[in-house]
Amino acid sequence: MIQRFDDSMIQRFDDSNMQIFKFSNIQIFKFSNYKNMKALFSRFGGNGLIIGQGKASRLNLPEDQSLDYMLDLHSEEIIPNVFVISSYDLQPDFMGAMTKLPTKAHKLGTIEHVFNEISLQYDLEVETDIYITYHQYTNVFALLIKTHKSGIDDIMDGYTETYDYVQTTFFRDARDEKRENLFLNPQLIELMLYILFYKMEIFYSPILFTPSRTHLGKNISSDFVHSLTTFYDDIQSLEALSLKLKEQFYPLFESSEFE
Numbered sequence: 001m002i003q004r005f006d007d008s009m010i011q012r013f014d015d016s017n018m019q020i021f022k023f024s025n026i027q028i029f030k031f032s033n034y035k036n037m038k039a040l041f042s043r044f045g046g047n048g049l050i051i052g053q054g055k056a057s058r059l060n061l062p063e064d065q066s067l068d069y070m071l072d073l074h075s076e077e078i079i080p081n082v083f084v085i086s087s088y089d090l091q092p093d094f095m096g097a098m099t100k101l102p103t104k105a106h107k108l109g110t111i112e113h114v115f116n117e118i119s120l121q122y123d124l125e126v127e128t129d130i131y132i133t134y135h136q137y138t139n140v141f142a143l144l145i146k147t148h149k150s151g152i153d154d155i156m157d158g159y160t161e162t163y164d165y166v167q168t169t170f171f172r173d174a175r176d177e178k179r180e181n182l183f184l185n186p187q188l189i190e191l192m193l194y195i196l197f198y199k200m201e202i203f204y205s206p207i208l209f210t211p212s213r214t215h216l217g218k219n220i221s222s223d224f225v226h227s228l229t230t231f232y233d234d235i236q237s238l239e240a241l242s243l244k245l246k247e248q249f250y251p252l253f254e255s256s257e258f259e
Contacts, residue, residue: 037156038097041117042201043145043166045091057090065092067136071170076238078195079246085168088199094135097162098144105133105144105163106216108189112208115152116201123205126151130196132182132189132216135168139180143167143196167196186219191249193224194231198241203232 038044048056062069070092075083087095108130115124128147135142144163152159169192171180182188197203207228211217235241 037118038159042088043117043164044087044096046088047118055091060090061092065094067094067140067168070094071140071168075168075170078238078242079249081172082191083170083172084195086195086199087164087166088201095165095168097164099162101131101144101146101163102133102142105131106214107131107212108193108214109209109211109217109220111197111202111210113200113202114205115147116204117147120155124151124155130193131163132192137170139171141169141182141192143169143192145196167192167199169195182216183219186216186221187249189216189220190224191245194245195241197228198232198235198238203235 040047040049045055045057050056050059060074062074070085071083074090074092075085076089078084085092085095110127110129112125112127115126126147127150128145131144131146133142133144134140142165144165146161146163149159149161171188180188193209197207209225209228211220211225231244235244
């Protein structure tokens with residue numbers, strides 16, 4: 001079941017929502033209304049807000065938010081034949097927070113990173129687990145993340161861990177099994193993770209990725225893990241990311257016509 005954070009949760013925070021703690025000469029703001037605060041996380045439709053209307057990205061959502069319609073008309077073609085919907089840009093109805101992990105989901109690994117979902121006075125280091133599963137079709141994949149409460153509970157009372165559906169990746173016109181089989185071609189996973197970390201905007205600081213011990217996690221290459229220290233150094237835009245991914249992952253899609 002998807003837990004929805006509707007626009008009524010995005011309200012003006014006053015003293016009833018926030019406590020102030022003093023430690024030495026540092027003031028730490030701690031939010032006590034965690035549901036309202038969690039609704040502001042960028043993973044639930046970005047950071048843009050419109051007063052009285054909630055997340056600005058909601059204005060870009062169509063009435064039909066089915067998977068097929070969103071993939072056809074509201075996805076980004078990151079490289080030819082690879083389409084992505086990210087909840088960091090806009091959140092259709094099928095995305096959001098889940099209290100339980102989908103039955104057929106597999107853990108890919110855990111990242112240690114700076115928490116950038118909301119603006120804070122100081123860097124907050126957290127750990128986030130990443131999971132993957134199919135979404136309706138064998139060439140459409142859902143990425144879910146679960147950010148551990150350790151660290152976040154320092155700034156937010158009552159924070160509850162959820163499995164948040166944040167990215168849909170569609171490999172169009174798969175011409176052979178390898179184009180959509182994560183076990184035969186783990187590079188597909190690495191491609192999706194590069195995009196996810198960009199959308200999460202966590203690449204401005206070190207990303208420490210530890211693959212899981214699942215079969216999929218074990219197939220993620222050490223080259224990918226080590227590359228995260230420098231991969232984004234020359235990436236300043238989505239266009240730059242697309243060009244780099246196109247160059248690196250060309251062999252996966254050599255049956256496609258790249259222009």
